[in-house]
Each structure stands twice: as structure tokens, then as C-alpha cells.
Amino acid sequence: MRPVVSGSFAEYLAGLDETRLARLLRLRPDVRIEPVPRGFGQLAERLGGAESLAFALRQLTRDGVRTGQAVAALGGEATVRKVARLLGAPEPVVADLVTDLCERGLAWLDGETVRLPDRLAAHWSAEVGDGRPVADVARSVRVEDLRVAAAALGAEAEGLRKPELIARLADALADTPAVARVVAGLPRPARDCLDVLSHGSPGAFWSLPAPRPAGPQRLLAAAGLALNVNGRWEVPREVAVAAWLAEFEPPVLTGPLDLPSAAMSPAEMLATAQAAAQDVLRAVTSVLDTARSKPLAALKKGGVGARERTRLAARLALPAETVLLAIDVAHAAGLLGHTDAGYAPTEAFSRWREEEPSRQWAELATAWFGMEHAPTSREQDDGKEVPPPLPLASGAGMIRRALVRAAAGGRSFDAAGRQLDWFCPLHGYEPDEVGQKVEAVVREGHLLGVLAGDVVTDCGERLAAVADESADDPVAELADRVASLLPEAPCTVVLQSDLTAVVSGQLTVRASRLLGAAAVCETRGTASIWRFTPETVRHALDTGWNAESLRQELAVLSDRPLPQPLDYLIADVSRRHGQVRVRGLRSCVLADEATVTEILHTRRLGKLHLARLAPTVLSSPYELDNVLAALRAAGFAPVAEDAEGAVIIEENAEHEAAASRRAGPGATRDRVSATNLAARLLADPEGETVSDGGPGETFEQLAELNPRLSAAELALLADALDQERDVAIVYRDKNGTRTRRAIQPRVLFGRWLESWCYLRNGDRDFTVANIESVAPA
Structure with a gap:
């Protein structure tokens, strides 16, 4: 292990007490991802990595960035006093900002001198000007x-x-x-x-x-x-x-901005948040229930295209932006995955479907808060849409998190948005683009119940608080905190005499499957309306229900007898259902003589090339499914039979996204708690006591191929290769082009790393020597 050098960043970290070290590790959660640093030397390397620094810098205010730049400008002469003199600011103010940089692992004190990690010092020096004295x-x-x-x-x-x-x-x-x-x-x-x-x-x-x-x-x-x-x-x-x-108007450091308060009564805010949370849960459930029956069509290069989203929005009576949000957030939460047939629910969806509303909302909200792009304002690639749920590079996530934190405590969200450059100075957008991203935060925040009017709701404040605390299980922690705000709304189904069902509350799995088979949703909102038609009831009978079981389930669901029109509809469809039977002999149509005659003389069925084999038997050269579809389109209600005359029950197939190395993320990495890692580091500062035997053969091979990578980066890459995990790399190709890629390494052969590349959505080979940095994906 690399020894801790006097006056170095590693020595500063080793000198922190357990409380201060744990706080730093909470603020830099990426370094707590397995494999965690062994000793303070590796911790300093991880904290000084490009990806880790970029994550931490996104949390700084404008005053924090300018203070860090002033430290870089002064170089080895940077002290709090000299930084204050350079910026024309009071020493106590600068001291607090330097302390904040130190607590985030972006600076440290070597005596009275303020120092920066090498990569950060070089970056900020280049921004200020890197000439000679x-x-x-x-x-x-x-x-x-x-x-x-x-x-x-x-x-x-x-x-x-x-x-x-x-x-x-x-x-x-x-x-x-x-x-x-x-x-x-x-x-x-x-x-x-x-x-x-x-x-x-x-x-x-x-x-x-x-x-x-x-x-x-x-x-x-x-x-x-x-x-x-x-x-x-x-x-x-x-x-x-x-x-x-x-370049700066005085004063260079302005201090925290005084935002006005937003006026909204607590009762109104709570009611608005609850209604929005219920609506988004219904929307996500509807999208995933639909994808379970028939996967969402995927484009050749991946993602759900605009045509499929439009079809889905029309079918579910949902706004287009809600469908966008539902697809992206469900995928980010691990509820939607890719299969050969398209995008379908994962195994996690079945568990999520049975959870309390607070837990369901917590999973969606946590995923949304941590996303780096805005689902309803996705960036384009060469002028073309990057369809959801494909990942993309974006600064919208840092804007979202900065504004929600800035407006917490009842302050005006609109006012925070106008002062975005102070709260989030490194967003990198032009003024017109900033407006689009802020509008997306407002739109999505209202859809999720994080915002109500111009104020961050209690749910939103608890979401930000849990994220700031870096809890070991943020979803469980958030679910506990919002449980009283988002009580379970019982599912109530009222069957009406106009052949509709009015549904309020969150649909249960049982209700969703029954209504999805026997009715079609016409409107959604606080209450949704489902309509029964001859076609929908026939669909239920085709998928295995019979008239009696359908009546019983609907009566149990609504807790009252069926309205007479619905009872008559079920009886009428059931009476006709199966009168015409299609036997799979490619194919025979069996019915009474009058019906066979009627079918034979129906002009729109001429394409089936039907022939009478007997008074009650017709034949067709077409497959069973084609004959069934044509007869139903002509107004008949056939059922299918096998070769022995047994009725074939048509499955209402449920698709579930299987785990696939090509289709989704690799094995998830465990995250060690801040207190646990702090105690481990303090007990073994040099990283000499290693329970797993230390660096293995893969580590040594990678180190030989790329000696420029740090021990911490090599450990991450070796772990990704050995454990089939995802990792983020910065890679320079043979043309000198540098790109950031999320990859899943598979095989190390010679000097190349065979990997699945998420950026290119395909297999790629990477020269190990050209990998410039490695970070957890």
C-alpha cells in the first residue's frame, strides 16, 4: 500500500476524528461503493478522482466555487487571510467556505495553507490562468x-x-x-x-x-x-x-441569497401532494401493467419511440409528459427492463406492486431525484431524440437537486430558479436552455407531488433531507418519513348501470387484472372510469374467465350485486361465446348448419377461402389464429379447440424483463455505511489488514497494462471484471477523442478489455492503456 506522506491529502484524512471522517464520507457517497478504499492512501485517490470530484463540485454554491478558484490562483501561498484579501471578503466568511470545502473533501489545511487535490488544483488553475509568475x-x-x-x-x-x-x-x-x-x-x-x-x-x-x-x-x-x-x-x-x-462585479462573494417565502396553507399543500402522488402511482402502475401484458415496443437502437409512447398515452388516457416520466423513472427504479420482445416489468415490479403507497412513492421519487437528466426535457444527440429510458449526459439532475434544496423551508421555488447561477453555478447551460431545464423540474415536481404551487411540499423536503443524509437505505428511510403523509387509499370500485366502473384509490393487483381483462379504461385522474363492452367481456372469456366467475369477482370487487345491464351483457356475450368453434387443423370451423351457412356467405370472410366439408363443418388453408381473428372482426364470437376438440384457453401473457448482461445493469455494488467505513479506515490506516487476500491476479495484470491508473482505480476495474459489475471510464481512442462510457467488462485478453458498452449499445474492445480514469457506474 502507498504510504501516507506528511502534509499530503492522505495525512489530512488520517488526522480526522471518526465523526468528521464519517461526515465527509456521507457527503461523498461514491467512495463508499465496493470495493471500498483500503487505507487513507486509496481514500485520497478515490476522493481525488475525476468522477468523484465532479460529483462533489456539483453540490457547491457560487461562493464555494469562487473560493476554491481563489485558493488555486494563490497556489502554495493560499491561506484564509490571503484568500479573503484577494476576494475582498471578511475572513470569517472565507473561513466558513474553506471549512465547507474541507468537509466535502475538496480541500485540506496543511498548517495555515489551504491545499487542493492535484486534479482539482490543475482544473481551477487552468480556469483562472496557468501562466508563469x-x-x-x-x-x-x-x-x-x-x-x-x-x-x-x-x-x-x-x-x-x-x-x-x-x-x-x-x-x-x-x-x-x-x-x-x-x-x-x-x-x-x-x-x-x-x-x-x-x-x-x-x-x-x-x-x-x-x-x-x-x-x-x-x-x-x-x-x-x-x-x-x-x-x-x-x-x-x-x-x-x-x-x-x-470578471466579477463586487462583492465577489455575495453570501446566501435571501429568497422570499411562498404562500400556501399546509392543508392545501398536503392535499395537492397527496393527489399528485396518487396520480403518479396510478400512471406508473398502468404503464407497467400494460407492458406486462404486451411489452413496450423498442426501437432498433433501444428506447421507446415517440409513436409507441403516443399509442400508450392514448390507450391509457395519460398526458404524453406523464408517460415519459413513468418510463424513465420506472426504469431508473429498476421496475422496467429490456427483453427481446421490448420493455417489460422486472421481477422487482411484482414486489413493488404489493407495497404500501409510501414505499412505492419513495422508490419512484428517490430514482427521480438521483437521475442526471430530465425525463420531460431530454437532450438530443446530433439533432435526434434520445428516447426513454436510454441514459444520456445531462446537467438537469444537478439543477433539480440544487433548486429543491434551495427552496426547502417554505421559500419560493420560482425565486430560487431565477437565482440558479448562485445555487448551481456549474450547470453549463445557455440561458434559454436553463429555462427549459427549470421548467422541467417544475413540471416533474408537480407530477410527483414534490412541488405544490410555488413551494416544496413536505414530501419534497423529506426527499431532499434523506438524500443529504446519505442514509444506508434511502428508500426505506424516505418511506418511513412520508408514511403519515401518504396513507394508503383503499381501492373502491363502483359498478354503474351505464356499463362503467368508477375506481378510486390505488388499483390492487386483483382489480387491475380483472378490469384489464374485462373492461377498457376511458379516463384517469383522482377516479378512473372503466367501460364494459361486448368486445372487452368477450376478451375476458377468451382468456379463461367464464360468466359465473366474472360475475362473482365483479361482485366481490364492488361489494354489491351487479347492475342489471352489466349482468345482461355478460349473459348475452357468454351465450354467444363458443357457438362457433375453430379447430386447429389449419383450420376447421364447426358450428350449427345455419351459422355455417351464414359464415360461408359473409363476403368479408372470403379471404379465408372457406370450404364446406359437411353441413356443420368448414375448412380453411389459414392458421388457427388468423381464422379466429377474421371471424371476430366479422362479428362472430368463436373459441379455439385443439385437435381433440378441447377448448383452448388463450393466455393473458405477462411479460417480465429477465436479467441480462446485454439489456441492463450488471451486478449491483454494495455501499458501505459512512460510520462503518470510517471505523474501518481508522482501525487500519495503511490498509495492511485485508481479509480477502489483497489485490489479485486481475489487479496485477491491469496494473502492468496501465501503470497510470491509481491503485483505487485499478481495484474498481478489477472488481468490475471479476464480479461482472458496471464501471464508468474515461477513454481516449486511437484518434485522440476522449469519451466517458459506462461499460460492463467481460474478458481481458492480451492488452484489450472486451466489454459491453452502454454508450454504443453493443460489444466493444478497449485498450487498457488508453483508459484514463475509472469510477463506479
Whole structure:
């Protein structure tokens, strides 16, 4: 194991007490996924990984990001006092922000110096400007140019030698706020040029163009902000930091924004949330019940296309956006999976179907809150729709979580949305795109009961609280907290004399199967309306019910006798049902002589090429199913028989998505609790006591093929390969193109890793040496 170095990030982590370490691990749940870090060296590597840092940065406010950038700008000289001076902010405010960075594992204190993980320091330094200090740059600059630069910045330069000029220039540039004011006064072309020069890589200079009296480079040189180094321009790091500071309107740190309160009575808010929760549970149940009978058609490249969604919305009388949300959230919750026939419920759906409403809602809400995209505002790929439930890269998830947290406590959600750039500064969207994502949060929040009007509901606040606490079982914890808010609504079925059934409450499995077989849903809402027709009753009889069992089940379901019209409908359909029988001899139609004559002379049945074999027997060259369908379309009510004359009961097939390496996620990874992992690390800081025998053969092979990966990354990749788990990698192909992919490694052969790639929805080979980083998927 890598030893803990004095002053390093690992040493800082090892010095935390159990309470502070457990808090950090709760805020960074990705590092608690098995295989967990062994020792503080691996923990520092996991916390400093690109994916882990990206997750943590999404939780920061604008003040937190600017404080971290200021630390990176000051480099090895960053202290709370110097950061406060650079930002023009009170020291206590900066101290609190630095403490927050430390608690999230994004910084640590080495004495009084604030330090950042290497990857994060490099990232923020590049954003601020990563040039050389002026003391290094000035050594290669002519004395006269140094004299001009120093004088432009107000320093006494006459008669000084080069070392003295360099010292004077360094002193002048050390006053960052003053230099920032000089930058702010530049014309826009000069500021744009300064931005370009500031963000070159260290030591990279820019060619000096043909002299122009008012060229932007000349303006920068005249202001003392750019130096001519052997015929090329270079901007000192101190100037780049000042240019970064000049981009902000004072004050640079604004502090938490004071959002107005949203007015809504608790009773009204609760009633709205309960109604929305009941509606979304009914919608998801209806979609999955339908997919169980007939899987949702999948496109060739995966996903449920717009045509299939439109058909489903019309059949279930649901809005299109509700169908989108239901498909995406059900898939994210593990209730909907892919099969060869399309998308169908998984085994988990049967369990979910029997749960209390609070548990059902908790599973859906937790899945929605953790999604990285917005189901009702999905990004496009090259102008084409990425259909649900295919995964896609998006910043909508961080916007959703930031706004729900910001508006908690009765504050205005609309006001939080207008201040999104403070609560979620790294969203990366253009203004018009931001509006679309915020609208999607509002739309989906109302559908799920997380929002009511302009306020976050009690259900929404408890959802955010459980997510922030990183509970070991967030779904169970959330279900417990909302149980009193989402009581079970008993299923009530009222059969009416107009051949409809009015259903309120959540449909039970028994009621869903009976009504799904014998009726069709016309409207959905707080109460749904189902209609009985000759076709729907005949469908129930075709799938194995008989008239008596249908009457009994409907009477039990409604707890009262059947209305006379419904009783007559069942009797009439039952009387005609089976009068015509189709025997599977490819095929024979058997009926009384009058009916056979009628069938034989029905013009629309001419395509069956029927022939009379006997007064009561017709034959057809078509298969049994084709003859049955044609007779039913012509108004007859046939039943099927086998070769021996026994009635064939048509199964109401229920499809269930089978676990498949190609169709869905690999083996799930266990997540260790924060307190458990903290205790384990403190008991074995170096990771020397390993119960499973330490790194195995796969680890060693991968380490030989890619020595640039850290021990923590190699452990994740080896575990994914050995245990058939998913993993996220950043991969650079032979053309130098870098992509982020979720893969399921299968076989290591030679220097290649054969894997299932979710991005390409197919098998791909990856050169192990070209994998740049590894993180849990």
C-alpha cells in the first residue's frame, strides 16, 4: 500500500476524528461503493478522482466555487487571510467556505495553507490562468520593456537595474485588486486578447503579429499587463489572476441569497401532494401493467419511440409528459427492463406492486431525484431524440437537486430558479436552455407531488433531507418519513348501470387484472372510469374467465350485486361465446348448419377461402389464429379447440424483463455505511489488514497494462471484471477523442478489455492503456 506522506491529502484524512471522517464520507457517497478504499492512501485517490470530484463540485454554491478558484490562483501561498484579501471578503466568511470545502473533501489545511487535490488544483488553475509568475517571465524580457511595464503600473522605474525592475514589477502586480481595476478599464478587444493569452498552457507563448499602433497586444504591453519574451507575448500569472477577478462585479462573494417565502396553507399543500402522488402511482402502475401484458415496443437502437409512447398515452388516457416520466423513472427504479420482445416489468415490479403507497412513492421519487437528466426535457444527440429510458449526459439532475434544496423551508421555488447561477453555478447551460431545464423540474415536481404551487411540499423536503443524509437505505428511510403523509387509499370500485366502473384509490393487483381483462379504461385522474363492452367481456372469456366467475369477482370487487345491464351483457356475450368453434387443423370451423351457412356467405370472410366439408363443418388453408381473428372482426364470437376438440384457453401473457448482461445493469455494488467505513479506515490506516487476500491476479495484470491508473482505480476495474459489475471510464481512442462510457467488462485478453458498452449499445474492445480514469457506474 502507498504510504501516507506528511502534509499530503492522505495525512489530512488520517488526522480526522471518526465523526468528521464519517461526515465527509456521507457527503461523498461514491467512495463508499465496493470495493471500498483500503487505507487513507486509496481514500485520497478515490476522493481525488475525476468522477468523484465532479460529483462533489456539483453540490457547491457560487461562493464555494469562487473560493476554491481563489485558493488555486494563490497556489502554495493560499491561506484564509490571503484568500479573503484577494476576494475582498471578511475572513470569517472565507473561513466558513474553506471549512465547507474541507468537509466535502475538496480541500485540506496543511498548517495555515489551504491545499487542493492535484486534479482539482490543475482544473481551477487552468480556469483562472496557468501562466508563469512574473519573476520567472521577466528574466527573458528586455530592460526597457520592464521599465515601461513597471511605470504603467505606477512603480518608480527610472534608473533601476534589471533585478530591481523585476522586484518593482512583482510588487506592483502583487496588488491584485488594483491590477484588476486596470484590466476592467481595458477595451473589449484587449480584454478578449488578454483572456486568450492567459489561458495558454505553462510556457506556451503567442506569436507577435505585425506591429499595429492600436493592436490589443500593444495596449496590454502599454498597460504593463503583457511582456514581450523574445518576440512573443506572455501574460504573467499575477495578471491572469487579476483578469479572473475583474470578471466579477463586487462583492465577489455575495453570501446566501435571501429568497422570499411562498404562500400556501399546509392543508392545501398536503392535499395537492397527496393527489399528485396518487396520480403518479396510478400512471406508473398502468404503464407497467400494460407492458406486462404486451411489452413496450423498442426501437432498433433501444428506447421507446415517440409513436409507441403516443399509442400508450392514448390507450391509457395519460398526458404524453406523464408517460415519459413513468418510463424513465420506472426504469431508473429498476421496475422496467429490456427483453427481446421490448420493455417489460422486472421481477422487482411484482414486489413493488404489493407495497404500501409510501414505499412505492419513495422508490419512484428517490430514482427521480438521483437521475442526471430530465425525463420531460431530454437532450438530443446530433439533432435526434434520445428516447426513454436510454441514459444520456445531462446537467438537469444537478439543477433539480440544487433548486429543491434551495427552496426547502417554505421559500419560493420560482425565486430560487431565477437565482440558479448562485445555487448551481456549474450547470453549463445557455440561458434559454436553463429555462427549459427549470421548467422541467417544475413540471416533474408537480407530477410527483414534490412541488405544490410555488413551494416544496413536505414530501419534497423529506426527499431532499434523506438524500443529504446519505442514509444506508434511502428508500426505506424516505418511506418511513412520508408514511403519515401518504396513507394508503383503499381501492373502491363502483359498478354503474351505464356499463362503467368508477375506481378510486390505488388499483390492487386483483382489480387491475380483472378490469384489464374485462373492461377498457376511458379516463384517469383522482377516479378512473372503466367501460364494459361486448368486445372487452368477450376478451375476458377468451382468456379463461367464464360468466359465473366474472360475475362473482365483479361482485366481490364492488361489494354489491351487479347492475342489471352489466349482468345482461355478460349473459348475452357468454351465450354467444363458443357457438362457433375453430379447430386447429389449419383450420376447421364447426358450428350449427345455419351459422355455417351464414359464415360461408359473409363476403368479408372470403379471404379465408372457406370450404364446406359437411353441413356443420368448414375448412380453411389459414392458421388457427388468423381464422379466429377474421371471424371476430366479422362479428362472430368463436373459441379455439385443439385437435381433440378441447377448448383452448388463450393466455393473458405477462411479460417480465429477465436479467441480462446485454439489456441492463450488471451486478449491483454494495455501499458501505459512512460510520462503518470510517471505523474501518481508522482501525487500519495503511490498509495492511485485508481479509480477502489483497489485490489479485486481475489487479496485477491491469496494473502492468496501465501503470497510470491509481491503485483505487485499478481495484474498481478489477472488481468490475471479476464480479461482472458496471464501471464508468474515461477513454481516449486511437484518434485522440476522449469519451466517458459506462461499460460492463467481460474478458481481458492480451492488452484489450472486451466489454459491453452502454454508450454504443453493443460489444466493444478497449485498450487498457488508453483508459484514463475509472469510477463506479
